[in-house]
Amino acid sequence: MTDSDPGVLTVLNPRYRSVKNRATERLNGTLSTYRDPVRVSTPKSFTDDAIAVQALTAYGGTDESDRADRVSLLVAAADNRSVARAVRDAELVLNASEGEVENRGVYRSAEAHVDNANRQFDRAQRTLERANDSSGRQAIRQRAQAIRTLRTAYRQAHQAMHMLDRGTGTTVWVADRSDPIRNGTRAVNRTVLVEVSDLRPWTLGNLTVSVDGEQRMERPLRTVGGGPLENGTVPVRVRLTDRVNEIVVGVTDTDRKPGKDGAGGERVTATVRLDGDGLNDTYEQEGLGTDPLDPDSDSAETPDDESANSRSRGRACASPGGPAGTRFGASGSPVPAGGRYRW
Helix, strand or coil: CCCCCCCCCCCCCHHHHHHHHHHHHHHHHHHHHECCCCCECCCHHHHHHHHHHHHHHHHCCCCCHHHHHHHHHHHHHHHHHHHHHHHHHHHHHHHHCCCCCCCHHHHHHHHHHHHHHHHHHHHHHHHHHHHHCCCHHHHHHHHHHHHHHHHHHHHHHHHHHHHHHHHHCCEEEECCCCCCCCCCCCCEEEEEEEEEECCCHHHECCEEEEECCEEEEEECCCCCCCCCCCCEEEEEEEEECCCCEEEEEEEEECCCCCCCCCCCCEEEEEEEEECCCCCCHHHHHHHHCCCCCCCCCCCCCCCCCHHHCCCCHHHHHHCCCCCCCCEECCCCCEECCCCCCCC
């Protein structure tokens, strides 16, 4: 923008130079707090905007009064949109978490915060309406007051979301647990589909992937947008050189208390175990009772000792010595007759 733009103040009188510089510095600083075109990440944005707009009252009664009024109008309108979105986000999170928060006291408290956010937002609207009916210093001062009220509404909305997020927690899991038969003589690339669910996904830290205790990757967990409930699947690619592997994926939830290492939040992880026997680890543990990190361990569900036949369990279960009537699903997991395992 240039000084010829209607929303930019020129400095015809050096006496106002410091006023313009202070206001410009505050307003430019808030730009870095936007997570998307509407949502901001901190209530400090409204503090800075209110201070900047309040400073513009110095231009009241001068040749720059109309431009100062225009700047205050634009800033207040932008902040109003941000808080309207924050309140709506809080309402969405409140509705989505109903029945999910075990502590009903926490849910009721969050509900009260959302109600307070709506009341403060409505109060700010009335102040903005009065500003539109005013002019000069009074209009600018009223917009600064409205922005401070919007800040309170923003804090109430985000406090509600914070409480609900802590009450439900973060879920991380591996979507594809298939374990194709392989002998481990050649390295393979494995795509791990990591699904993450969180009410406030923007509070999550980096996604990490470790194989057998060695961290292979760390990357920011980018959500669909900047809002709540925007969760999804993140594909990550790792190279496996051995037949038996334990893959651990995890994120840090900064909304929750630090773990034992004190690293700024609770670490939430999911593990998938591969041993190249054709059976996924969940089925081995919960269906067969075998070791998901041993391709030739014994099953407690059959009379035979499969660990003595030197054959991978996937092939052993498909042989005449396996359970009668065994069928196999798409992931290589046995499906018992008359039923279906969903892992």
